[in-house]
Amino acid sequence: MKGILTKDLYLIKKTCKFYLIFLLPIMIISMGVPLNTIENPYGFLFYFTVVTALIPSTAIPFTLISNDEKSGWNTYSVAMPYTRKEIVSSKYICSLMLTVSSSLICFLLQCLNLFLRKSGSFEMTLVTLLGNVIIAVFTLSMILPFLFKFGVEKGRLVYTIATACIYAMIFSTTSVVQTISIQISPWIDVAVIPCILILLALSWYLSVVFFQKREF
Amino acid sequence: MNALEIKDLRKNYSDFSLDGLNLTLPTGCIMGLVGENGAGKSTTIKLILNMVHKDSGTISIFSKDHQQYDRNIKEDIGFVLDEVGFPGTFYWKDIHKVMSRTYKNWDEPLFLKYMKQFHLPENKKFFEYSKGMKMRLGLAVALSHHAKLLILDEATNGLDPVVRDEVLHILSEFTRDESHSILISSHIVSDLEKLCDYIAFLHQGRMMLCEEKDILCERYGMLRCTSQQLNQIEPSAIIGKKENAYGTEAIVRRDRIPTSFTISPVSLEELFVFMVRKDVSL
Numbered sequence: 001m002k003g004i005l006t007k008d009l010y011l012i013k014k015t016c017k018f019y020l021i022f023l024l025p026i027m028i029i030s031m032g033v034p035l036n037t038i039e040n041p042y043g044f045l046f047y048f049t050v051v052t053a054l055i056p057s058t059a060i061p062f063t064l065i066s067n068d069e070k071s072g073w074n075t076y077s078v079a080m081p082y083t084r085k086e087i088v089s090s091k092y093i094c095s096l097m098l099t100v101s102s103s104l105i106c107f108l109l110q111c112l113n114l115f116l117r118k119s120g121s122f123e124m125t126l127v128t129l130l131g132n133v134i135i136a137v138f139t140l141s142m143i144l145p146f147l148f149k150f151g152v153e154k155g156r157l158v159y160t161i162a163t164a165c166i167y168a169m170i171f172s173t174t175s176v177v178q179t180i181s182i183q184i185s186p187w188i189d190v191a192v193i194p195c196i197l198i199l200l201a202l203s204w205y206l207s208v209v210f211f212q213k214r215e216f
Numbered sequence: 217m218n219a220l221e222i223k224d225l226r227k228n229y230s231d232f233s234l235d236g237l238n239l240t241l242p243t244g245c246i247m248g249l250v251g252e253n254g255a256g257k258s259t260t261i262k263l264i265l266n267m268v269h270k271d272s273g274t275i276s277i278f279s280k281d282h283q284q285y286d287r288n289i290k291e292d293i294g295f296v297l298d299e300v301g302f303p304g305t306f307y308w309k310d311i312h313k314v315m316s317r318t319y320k321n322w323d324e325p326l327f328l329k330y331m332k333q334f335h336l337p338e339n340k341k342f343f344e345y346s347k348g349m350k351m352r353l354g355l356a357v358a359l360s361h362h363a364k365l366l367i368l369d370e371a372t373n374g375l376d377p378v379v380r381d382e383v384l385h386i387l388s389e390f391t392r393d394e395s396h397s398i399l400i401s402s403h404i405v406s407d408l409e410k411l412c413d414y415i416a417f418l419h420q421g422r423m424m425l426c427e428e429k430d431i432l433c434e435r436y437g438m439l440r441c442t443s444q445q446l447n448q449i450e451p452s453a454i455i456g457k458k459e460n461a462y463g464t465e466a467i468v469r470r471d472r473i474p475t476s477f478t479i480s481p482v483s484l485e486e487l488f489v490f491m492v493r494k495d496v497s498l
Contacts, residue, residue: 071303076301078266079265079267
């Protein structure tokens with residue numbers, strides 16, 4: 001498992017330079033965008049979601065699996081002393097690690113934004129953080145089983161459909177967050193966490209089953 | 217003990233079937249898998265390495281079931297497939313780090329020795345390597361974790377004659393240790409002829425023969441004669457023949473040919489081509 005994780009992390013390090021070039025401007029722009037309000041529901045939160053949830057959770061698994069297919073590593077690795085379960089798990093671990101670390105970076109940025117503007121609420125920031133992690137894990141959980149079942153080429157179709165769903169979710173989450181922050185307890189997101197974790201576990205299980213059956 | 221034992225192995229695809237394959241590779245020996253494109257060589261190797269799932273039959277490696285002891289067995293297997301599948305953006309130092317965390321018995325000094333011996337540049341990414349360089353790196357990885365069984369699928373293809381000779385020498389050295397064995401498939405039958413103790417001929421998913429190389433050379437020979445002379449020979453003695461305007465060439469079983477005929481030695485390539493084509497008129 002250590003070997004395959006090392007390989008995935010090296011690959012992420014090498015390919016993430018491209019994403020950093022893409023992400024940094026978004027992060028900087030997001031600092032100058034007004035915080036979400038009822039009048040401006042797609043303010044900071046929109047950029048925040050793009051940076052913390054959408055890009056790492058969709059692009060990274062695609063990059064990893066597509067690279068493996070292109071280089072022939074997916075064929076090679078199954079002949080090495082890794083179990084197929086480990087190969088699948090490594091993709092989940094790396095994608096989650098990236099999602100969590102980018103979420104934390106953006107959380108700190110949002111806290112800085114709050115401090116500098118001296119407006120908005122910390123509760124809203126926490127709810128946003130949770131919301132984004134949930135969207136990221138949801139996206140990962142949806143995409144990975146399809147990639148393990150069909151490979152990247154066919155998986156692209158699923159990716160397109162999933163992306164449409166994610167965008168729909170972002171917009172609906174934004175309005176939900178507004179409502180939550182104003183009317184209901186912000187901790188309602190916490191209740192979603194067990195459901196998302198169950199979805200993640202189910203997704204991992206399905207990916208393992210699909211990958212066990214694949215032939216190279 | 218046998219390094220590899222395959223019994224009645226079957227695998228069906230819509231357009232191809234591996235049909236009841238039986239094969240035994242004793243420890244300390246080198247076996248060459250010969251066959252035309254699509255004969256089932258790569259499928260056999262992929263089945264051994266658990267990359268595809270068998271329909272029926274058994275595969276034992278060092279007397280252990282290859283599925284039940286998959287992980288342990290793979291620690292003892294070094295392999296090179298026709299496409300060496302390391303990530304293109306990796307330098308060999310990155311591959312070295314990954315492999316050192318993959319194989320328990322990874323031998324860093326040995327790997328570095330091969331890097332030097334194979335003249336593999338440190339500052340080039342894997343995708344910038346030529347096919348020959350990729351093969352050499354694949355071979356270095358396969359040899360650097362003290363594997364007891366090497367499985368090579370078309371591993372000498374794409375190598376220039378000098379490097380190929382060097383690789384064949386390394387493979388010969390590898391089997392000096394009596395606990396080491398090699399299963400190698402190649403289109404270059406002359407390489408296998410130099411290297412192998414056993415030869416297995418695959419044709420359309422069936423094992424035509426699996427025998428010691430020396431026995432094959434003793435058993436079969438090339439008969440050059442006229443077609444009238446060939447007609448005097450018992451048909452079961454003729455493995456395959458080729459007729460042209462200048463006469464007839466036939467691969468025959470030496471023990472069934474009258475002593476009055478002169479039989480010359482046959483190369484493995486000739487034996488294989490004649491066996492597959494059976495009867496060719498040019």
